[in-house]
Amino acid sequence: MKESIYHPLFILLLIVLSFMLLVCLIRAVKGPRVADRLMAVNMMGTMVMVMISILALLLREGYLVDICLIYAMISFLSVVVISKVYIGIYEEQHHYQEDAEGGNADECS
Amino acid sequence: MSAVEWIRLIIGCLFILVGMVIFFTELFGVFHFNYVLNRMHAAAMGDTLGISACLIGLMIFSGLNFTTLKMFLIIVFLWFASPVSSHVLSRLEAATNDNLSSHCEIYEDVETLERELAAAGKDGDTEKKEASVS
Structure with missing residues (x-):
């Protein structure tokens, strides 16, 4: 009796969450800026965490929640690292351009 | 099925329903606003409130065991991690956008x-x- 209620409920939740995941993917593809895409990836990570937790209860495998915790940590780390790397690359290019312009101006003068 | 289990099922379903509504609001906000720093407001809501509601519902389903404790740990971790990642993302946007003043x-x-x-x-x-x- 109990199984017959929980099983369809979890399957329904998984289907709804996967549709939401697809919509997030549309945002990640459409997003005009890099921050948009990173934000969409962060949202997808959150939804995948809920999906993994539902699967842990559906399959009666408790260790899947450990994987969910590790997923949360790696998702957070990836967002922070990619943001920092992108800021670093942008500033580097900016400085190179400024140096090049400054060098040209010096040569002209 | 006893009365206690029915009550658990109903309360858990209520929490998960709230979480799904918050996820839906998050998606609506992400497509409704037209700039990243506005969208981030909607997106950060689902990271903390949405996953908290969903996991509290699943915790009520799961009962009192180690799985519940790990789910609580996930919620606590995301409470700390989500504001930090939002902050880093907004710094990325502010540092790399040349015409930020138009927004x-x-x-x-x-x-x-x-x-x-x-x-x-x-x-x-x-x-x-x-x-x-x-």
């Missing part, structure tokens, strides 16, 4: 902003100034 108001130094805020606080007609600024 929002920017003060070159903090002193100007503080002076304006102090002036607005001292005067009695704060509403008038804010109306004139906007």
